[in-house]
Amino acid sequence: MERRKFLGLGLGVAAVSLAPVSLLAKEYRKELPKVWAVKNSGKVNDEAGINEAIKAVFGSDKTEDGKIKLKAPDIAENGAVVPVSFKLEKATKVALFQTSNPECLVAIYDIPEAGIPDYGVRIKMAKTGTVVVVAEVDGKLYKASKVVKVTAGGCGG
Amino acid sequence: MRIKAKAADGVVSVKAGLKHAMLSYDVAKKKGKEANFIVYITGKVDGKTVYESSTSQFLSKNPFLKFKFKGEAGKELELSWVDLKGNTKSKKAKIK
Numbered sequence: 001m002e003r004r005k006f007l008g009l010g011l012g013v014a015a016v017s018l019a020p021v022s023l024l025a026k027e028y029r030k031e032l033p034k035v036w037a038v039k040n041s042g043k044v045n046d047e048a049g050i051n052e053a054i055k056a057v058f059g060s061d062k063t064e065d066g067k068i069k070l071k072a073p074d075i076a077e078n079g080a081v082v083p084v085s086f087k088l089e090k091a092t093k094v095a096l097f098q099t100s101n102p103e104c105l106v107a108i109y110d111i112p113e114a115g116i117p118d119y120g121v122r123i124k125m126a127k128t129g130t131v132v133v134v135a136e137v138d139g140k141l142y143k144a145s146k147v148v149k150v151t152a153g154g155c156g157g
Numbered sequence: 158m159r160i161k162a163k164a165a166d167g168v169v170s171v172k173a174g175l176k177h178a179m180l181s182y183d184v185a186k187k188k189g190k191e192a193n194f195i196v197y198i199t200g201k202v203d204g205k206t207v208y209e210s211s212t213s214q215f216l217s218k219n220p221f222l223k224f225k226f227k228g229e230a231g232k233e234l235e236l237s238w239v240d241l242k243g244n245t246k247s248k249k250a251k252i253k
Contacts, residue, residue: 027239028211029196036213081217101215102183108211112226115207116168120223124181124215 063143085120100129160250164230181214
């Protein structure tokens with residue numbers, strides 16, 4: 001926190017004139033410490049925990065379908081490395097959730113002015129579960145989800 | 158940290174591999190270690206943020222990222238991360 005404050009003092013003036021968007025930059029581990037602890041029930045399709053987490057991150061859990069292209073494997077042979085990617089034309093904030101692990105939230109992305117929300121990441125899934133991506137576009141929330149079957153033992157199921 | 162940044166038609170595509178054990182609370186408990194994982198990753202060009210993510214314990218070990226932003230070749234991308242214990246690392250890579 002101290003370091004951020006210190007940097008903030010130095011960069012504050014420049015940031016205001018150059019890039020107001022960068023002022024929205026947030027380190028969500030500090031801004032919203034509670035959302036990281038929202039628990040899953042452990043059931044594949046039970047999104048109660050996810051809805052709670054969505055509300056905690058975006059302030060609402062009213063979502064619509066569409067806009068998001070979500071890519072995740074149908075079957076993941078190795079739950080330790082599951083490639084997930086999503087693509088949107090534009091968005092201001094995107095969050096990634098799943099129902100496989102004890103807690104729901106995987107990551108929150110603030111999309112900077114120059115950012116293009118075409119992101120990919122490799123995540124851990126302890127067992128079969130649903131991957132959910134929620135994006136804020138023009139003040140509306142959009143959601144996409146996909147079930148990923150995680151086969152244990154690496155025999156390819 | 159390995160970074161590859163390529164520009165085409167004003168769009169820079171980045172692939173990055175970070176080196177971190179990403180010990181989740183569960184795994185750390187089993188191993189008798191303390192949990193530690195990357196919590197915040199930023200990408201900057203000329204001091205301006207082009208990528209920003211707050212992350213959890215559920216990123217895979219040695220996380221691999223892909224992202225895009227508007228930019229040009231020749232400039233330098235600086236990617237940095239901070240983990241739960243406050244360790245930090247950053248690396249610069251030229252956009253090709």
